[in-house]
Amino acid sequence: MFDRKPARIDPRTPWFAGVRTALSPMAGVTDRAFRDICREHGAGIAFCEFTAAKGLTYDIPQAWRLVDTEGEQGLVGVQIFGNEPAAMAGAARMMANRRLDVLDINFGCPAKKVVAKCGGSALLADVPLLTEITAAVVAASPAPVSAKIRTGWDESSVNYREVGLALQEAGCVWVTLHGRTRAQKFTGEADWDRIADLVDTLEIPVIGNGDVVDGDSYARMVRATRCHAVMVGRAATGDPWLFEAMDAAEGLRDWTPPTLAGIFATVERHIVEECRLKGEHIGSHVVRKHVVRYFRGFPGAAAIRRRLFATETGEQMLAVLDEVRREEDVPPSAMGGDESRPVGTGLAPAAPVC
Secondary structure (H helix, E strand, C coil): CCCCCCCCCCCCCHHHHHCCEEECCCCCCCCHHHHHHHHHCCCCEEECCCEEHHHHHCCCHHHHHHCCCCCCCCCEEEEEECCCHHHHHHHHHCCCCCCCCEEEEEECCCCHHHHCCCCHHHHHHCHHHHHHHHHHHHHHCCCCEEEEEECECCHHHECHHHHHHHHHHHCCCCEEEECCCCCCCCCCCCCHHHHHHHHHHCCCCEEEECCCCCHHHHHHHHHHHCCCEEEECHHHCCCCCHHHHHHHHHCCCCCCCCEHHHHHHHHHHHHHHHHHHHCHHHHHHHCHHHHHHHCCCCCCHHHHHHHHHCCCCHHHHHHHHHHHHHHCCCCCCCCCCCCCCECCCCCCCCCCCC
């Protein structure tokens, strides 16, 4: 266990005291199947794909599908974005009777299509509006409210302290800080010193985010910042074992890198779950972005990818995987492993996430 700054845990979220890791909301990535897999490997809380508040208030089916958590086991968060207090509050009210443990406000995404609508990290340049939105969501939400931010719009307008204090005052139960400005997007290094500064500044918990890709970097971030928890994004795609590695760094479990047998079993399960939830055709196409990352760094990964991408259904993908398994002499047991060929995690860290 690491030394952390004591933080004020909201009475509505006593469970958060034990949360040390979180799966970041990622568009097109953190759907139900992936959330379930990450939680099974140790994610303390998993977030749905972020969605536009207006999409929910206009009752657009696609927007609601992104936050469908009915029957979901384990801690789950929903994240919304937008720039109109009334619409954001309206979306928050619509979460009544829905399955969620926290409602997060996206003030951190640097994506052009989000910023162009004055959402995400664009609000960092308008703290009064950001504060008004937060207060409106907190007042309307049936669930506790958190927020995710960046260090500022650019280096000339770094304002994470001002924003963090405003969010705390408005009633957020915690703040997640990605250690880059919006201008940096995913370039350069995350500034963990700024995360540490926000931890020292706020009374509520701070989740650190940025450049954690394995157990070692997790340990270094927590030691450097004393943050309450760590959120990871694309580093977890294709590597849900990252959560096991972080738990091991915390001293909460023993851990060894996944074997080829374990990886094949997880890929197969992921395909099956996506197809069960979304249908054979859509599910098999959605899961492709994950399959690419599961096999990154493997000899012959490109050939495996081409064979899998030539399929049209989950059943066909499973047949290809079975062929590859036999060719590589990988044991079929989901729990057993090819102990002679362990595979490390974080071989090729992907770009950080919003």
